[in-house]
Amino acid sequence: MFGYYLELAFRSLRHNKVLTALMVLAIAVGIGASMTTLTVVHLLSGDPIPDKSGVLYFPQVDPQMPADGRHHAPYPEMDYRSAMDLWRAHRADRQSLMTSSMIKLRAPEAQHAPLMLRMLSTTSDFFPMFEVPFQYGHGWSPQDDAQRARVAVISSDLNKKLFAGENSVGRTLRVRDSDVRIVGVLKPWRPTPLFYDPWSQNFSKTEDVFMPFSSSMDVNKGNFQPYTCWDVPKDMRDLQHANCVWVWLWVQLDTPAKVRAYSRFLNDYADQQKDLGRFAVGSKHVRLRDLMTWLEANGMVPADARLQAWLALSFLVICLFNAVGLLLAKFLRRSGEIGVRRALGASRGSIFVQCLIEAGVLGLLGGVFGWLLTLLGLWLVRQQPVQYAPLAHLDLPMFMATFLLALVASLLAGVLPALRASRVAPGLQLKTL
């Protein structure tokens, strides 16, 4: 029966080519535009590290003293002392301190002009905590942190640029004026958004050089930038003793009990610092958000992306209205034919199924063209000079979603006309023939 209905569907589609083309076009354009945009939105608001985002937390305290009354929430970063206190307490399963700065870098063994790059100063837990993949070597140890070891991990990009992608573990880099030994080379790694840096542009690449927090303080001394200060620093080169925020912390907390315990620890710390007269606001300005909540709170999902999603959806709705209108018109026009089929003994159900199959065929055709249009749309996005452009590719779930959307949309568009068409009274229609 299905085969016969399919044949009928194709015959009917061929019968009115212009109308068929318009319907397929409406569905295809609706799906193409909305899927392109939704792919981009998906990209913009995606989970950068799905395996672990549930156990990664971003602690915040408010070290400003005195309070200026202008801000009602803590800065994303902390002053050096608070960050160090929290890190040294080792109350979480894993914890990494971080700050990012510009460095000048040369590789004495590679013939390459000096480079200005970003360096992430962090601690040994960073690599296991964020599941950073290594191509060669490995991260540094807690002992390296403690002994201010002159070691570094470099990005895959930098390794390609300086050492043509060969194993460069053990080679030396000149960072500012110090020699630093490479202990690890990363595989290409590009978490999107770049969640661990609160000041990154969303689609920035990772830093090219990673160094122990302790030794990077020596190597790049005087070149760290504060985000904000509430006193004029006596010496801009000595941020460790300035009233500025410029260091931040990520922690891994494996169980809800540990999250609660850590939250208590943070509150106690802030209140204690307030009692000591170092913080103006205590636990009231303490935050401990998990990764996705933090991304949302920090506005790392651009508002533009959401607007685009809304636009795409309303666009899809317009196209669906269009398709339903045309489909309805088409089915009702055939009431004569339907009357004949009913008079020859077809049940309402089989008329209904026949109409749905025709709608489904339209949906599939629309889906195929919509998929092609999506590919075209994403290609257009990749031509744009925006940071996320190179990441815009159709992934498999999105691809499946395209087809599903096409089918569901057209079946929905088909239900109403099918219902009406199946109600056509056979006698009435036959009379007018």
Next chain:
Amino acid sequence: MAIRSTEIRPILASLRKHRIPALLIVLEIALACAVLCNAVFMISQRVSDIQLPSAIDQQGLVTVSLRGTDDKLVGSDIPRNLAALRGIAGVQQAAVTTSLPLSHNNWGWSFGVSPDSAVANRKNINVSLYFLGEGGGKALGLHVLQGRFFNADEFAGSKFDTAALPETHVVVMTRTAASRFWPGQSALGKTIYSKPFYYTVVGVVDDVLRPNVYTQNTSKSYDAIYFPMSAAGSKGAFSYYILRGAPKDRDRIMREAEQKLAELNPGAVAKGKIYMDIRNDYFADMRSMAWMLVLVCAVMLAVTAFGIVGLTSFWVGQRRRQIGIRRAVGATRGQILGYFRTENFLLSTAGVLIGMLLAFGINLYLMQHYEMSRMPWYYLPAGAVTLWLLGQLAVLGPALRAASVPPVEATRSV
């Protein structure tokens, strides 16, 4: 188009028979109208952001960033580099600066107007700081509106000690910043404070953008102040060389300047860029968003028009016999044409009425949830007229086909 009630009644009767397709087309027009109004409004906002004026010579400016220099040698390196840059054919002015408008490279600070203002005082005003080397005003092409720019002594006498603010006591600010510190008064001779630092305003320049702009509160985007700075006292803060020449020479000047600075400073990293590229890069996201909106609007209008064409064609096909009968009993071609145009007009009117309400609602929602300002009222009628015209245009083809149905059609069976 004159509409008589005698024409409308049969139209309404026939629309009642096709309630669902008619309703769908009305909803489609409504949604299209709502999305169109809001999308065009967003486009216009982005376009006005992209065109924010900035009173420097944007067209003729070339920049070369030089990073990784030796801070101890900048006192002699900068004058040597500048002398070499001035030797490039076509360079009229050359100077150094710490940052540029729209470069993302922001150095912010907050000042107050009373002597006890500390940096974290809540009444303070946040401004972006630009430090210029000697000749910087001319190289940028700043327009002095009141007072004067810095003199040679002020440039030579300004230096960074260990703090973030310079050891000088003069400052030049933009017109907007001046009126924010002292609304309704002249800023000349007045002083801004950030304990223990204080600076007296010697000049006011026309508005120049900050390194980062605020797209929703554009007046805040001009709160910038200028300090003089000596090469020797700059401690490596001068990261940009700026050169001014004729716009037609800028690409060549940029290449030659980058090459020259790289030769002279083998240990540092030189990167040239014409200023317009910095500006265009800053607004790249916004521009691509605006284009996307334009594209969506165009395709959406096209789809709506196709929908109208499709449905009307279908209705025309369905009513060939009735049209033939009307023609046979004396209706003119014009009247048949008028019938379909009036029908479309009625559908469009219903659509745009709902659409305008919807557009207003969407705007309210966007204002609440996204940084969106209120849409001026005239967007609504403009959107409505657009869809009316689109509807009339789309219906024209099928309606003409209807008008060409010969009266003899009445005698044929289906």
